[in-house]
Amino acid sequence: MPLLHVTAVEPVTPRVTRVRFTGDGLDDFPTWPDQQLKLLFPRPGHPVPDLPADRGDKYGMGWYQAYQAIPEAERPWLRSYTVRAHHPESAEIDIDFVLHDHAGPATDWARNAKSGDTLGRYGPSKVYHRPLGKADWYLFAGDEAATPAIATLLAALPAGTKALTYAEARDATEEQPIGDVHWVHRGDTAPGRGTDLLDAVRAADFPPGTGYAWLGGEAGAVRALRRHLVDERGFDKRAIDFTGYWRLALTQDDSPTDEDLADARERVAF
Template identity: 55%
Template sequence: MNSLPIWLLHVSRTERITPHMARVTLTGDDLRGFSLTEPDQQVKLYFPRPGQSRPLLPEVDGTTDLMSWYQAFNAVPEDERPWMRSYTIRAHDPATDSLTFDFVLHRHAGPATRWAMAAEVGDCLGVFGPSAYFARPKPLSASLAEADWVLLAGDDTALPGMATILESLPAGKRALVLAEVQEAADEQPFRTAADLTTTWLHRGAAEPGQSEALADALRAASLPEGEGFAWIAGEAGLVRRMRRHLVDDRSMPKSRIEFSGCWRLKLTQDDAPTPEDLAEAQERLAEAQAQTS
């Protein structure tokens, strides 16, 4: 058995669920016995380079540790090394040993969009996680359970995480969703037992990350009384501005806000972190230390 949750899975199904989102289901023997215990569970996906039938990943055995694996991964020549992107598991089906991921089909296609648009049954993808190495200091499910109400706000990239959170909420839990997509045809139905109010925002011809519709909707939103919990995801700069609004203007404690910059305007995960990224990482580390102390 591998010491790290790193495996190669194969496409078993693809479908276009909206004009700008594709759903890909992956399966493999390594998923036998796998269980998904938390909503918004993120993993790393590894995409093969052109001409490769599978992503070129270092071997893993029962003694491989994370540091040595990453050293071996970084030693792969750059033009052969797989592209890595972070994604949320949309669904897990233990009956078929499969994981499902939703891919936003960006106008300016990067490696993930290109792969998802061309994916066919049998294609191979690398997956790392879920892993305790990337676990939250406090389980998301615990934060959701403690809150009187839940606010979920984000762009297209946040929809898979939103959906898993909403599916985890109990009957009667008050939930508000602010979701930005390109057009009405990109809206998706949410399945939940919660008392849900959804506001869809359409950016139209505006480039992703350059619309203020989501931030404006949050500033205008009437939030319920009681102890709330906010989950914000999307373009990193926009997420930071929305979080500052909740903290500075709504007096929401930072401990009751989960935020994730899923992507960066004009930058990818292959690019070096910006000063803002580093400051955010330091703040996350400080919050994590505070929660565990």
Template identity: 40%
Template structure:
């Protein structure tokens, strides 16, 4: 029988660190990470945390049909669920880092990241194979360079992609952060040029402004774009209509939506499924 592509991993907090004004990092560990699949790049996982007032993480354990079971649970009892990127996996130490972008009005996951203590529980729903459906970055044949563009929510994925790219790959990175001190050392073997951007009153969407002003790398680039949904759509539209980039050479993902919490998006998904 073939192994199931996804599984639940019960872990515990090893340490929690505030990296900068806009980022916190929580390191999770445990022996179950031995079976965790991680192909690098923008590897997505579901993070489950105890509901308010609860110590246990209540989530259906059938990884093949967890979504149906989770919907049926009472919202006050089921685990808090959020989608994140694995910032780094260290198999030898059985440790995985998850970075949390901190907003002026943080939600339950960011609050958890700022108050969590070593030993506290966390559960991941993740892949069991290194190459898996949780990876969105797939560079097509025939492309000769890479464009990475995203806001703070996409920075962990951008870092993972840069760490994975082969040596010498021409890469242009446009990274929007909330505070100048949120800049990070993005280790890579690629030939990467990074432009750091911060929103201002005069330019609340500096990613689009910067993309319009930047030449694209190479002659046939692959573009990976992620962040706030409306901004991502505008970036993709610009690449296709104004730059002539092949639609098949663009991966775009709305990680969040302005004026909508992830709980709102989850309820919309549940209503749509119903």
């Protein structure tokens, strides 16, 4: 499993920090929009271990079996993040970190990140490459966790493509220059607890023709958006790509809920 080494840290907004990494394999790094990596954050006093995968491992999960075998007190925290940009000329990538008010290990790490710090990396895996379906127009909707993916998806659209984009943020200071976006400000309401994003999409006038939707953010909010599109807007379920990037009151260390498993089964089905 390759390692990532910090080369630069810069603020994007008051609550988003961009970290640039270098590391083995980043000069010849396959890229696509909405590209996710697994990052391993070291526990205090325990450096990130080398977790080589068996080259004969059909599903590439040997590293995860080795990861699970590490005693829990030493095992790095595992989180998923989106590649915001790739710089092949310098063999670097950028990853944006949302600095949550109630900090977990990833936020704590990002707040204190400096050049030379090291994380573990697994991915990207082409198994998770899901190109957008063909449509007359596109809808993108998500919160801060989804903003990096939305930015890469918008940048990859052919010129002249019609797209409606709704991005949730706390206030105007959190807006980013990622294209023609309807920013939805939730104020001091905690992420995932309000319906501002859903209300904005529900009030939107959709263009004529066949639409394709990409939804990302807190899992419950994504489910509500998806139900609205299917039940109230007549979207075909196969015309919606959806990802619950995080779960209210839960982390990736917690077991999946029944709804998480149902979402996973449905994504595989399509």
